[in-house]
Amino acid sequence: MALKSLDDLFVHFLRDMHNAEQQVLAALPAMSDSAAGELRKTLDDHRDETEQQIANLERVFEMLGVEPDGVNCTAIDGILAEGRAIIAEAEQRDAREAGLIAAAQAIEHYEITRYGTLFAWATELGKPEAAKLLRANLEQEYAADRKLTDLAGRTLNREAA
């Protein structure tokens, strides 16, 4: 890793997100399998969105003429490990659903902060087409997070009823 300039950092963080999204794509089926109903559907929909986001990132790599591989995202490693622990340990349905939603929101928030940063850097570095694709990913993550917040509220209220 050589991160001398903002350009280097931009490529490094793009690779970090490309790896993160692939790890998320691999993790979502197990999360979905341990969920039911609307939460399961939300996680399955997010799998499709994640595939689109990976495709958007790959268009950015093509524009820049660099390879997407080479960075392991240690942050998402840790976030997903917490999610797996919840799936393995939470026994009651309300705890498992609440825990799964919290795990999914931790993923979304990591992606929100990274795409927010990448969008700002792409704009700064004079790459409007890359910025547009990164903004599309950012907005999709915000929407997914809002959906999960809404679902968490309804899930908790249902359990309380």
Add this chain to the structure above:
Amino acid sequence: MALKSLDDLFVHFLRDMHNAEQQVLAALPAMSDSAAGELRKTLDDHRDETEQQIANLERVFEMLGVEPDGVNCTAIDGILAEGRAIIAEAEQRDAREAGLIAAAQAIEHYEITRYGTLFAWATELGKPEAAKLLRANLEQEYAADRKLTDLAGRTLNREAA
């Protein structure tokens, strides 16, 4: 770890955040040392805020009558490891500052999602005093994140000028 119920999950995530905040408190001085000017002051201010947030969490543990220790937050481990790599590798001032801000925002977003979840669960579990303290932490994290976004914009514009 036994996360049978939402109560168990609430205590587990409180402990996770208590460990995360302590890791952040330990990491902030090195981040501050590699920054200058307004960014350095922002990171130093956030160190004071982090101490207050730990005190708020410890009041919640007292209310619940449980010990704060016993969970290692693997998510923040990974987020802080990425931050350390940026400090070690970013050579040019604009890259280092932009990278430090991005690392700090990844910390804030993890804390935002967790305090958001903990606030919702405390409310759901009928613990309004705990909810109030968790909401105070949540709002402080939102404010810190907004400050960093603002600082990132001004830093990048300064470098571009």
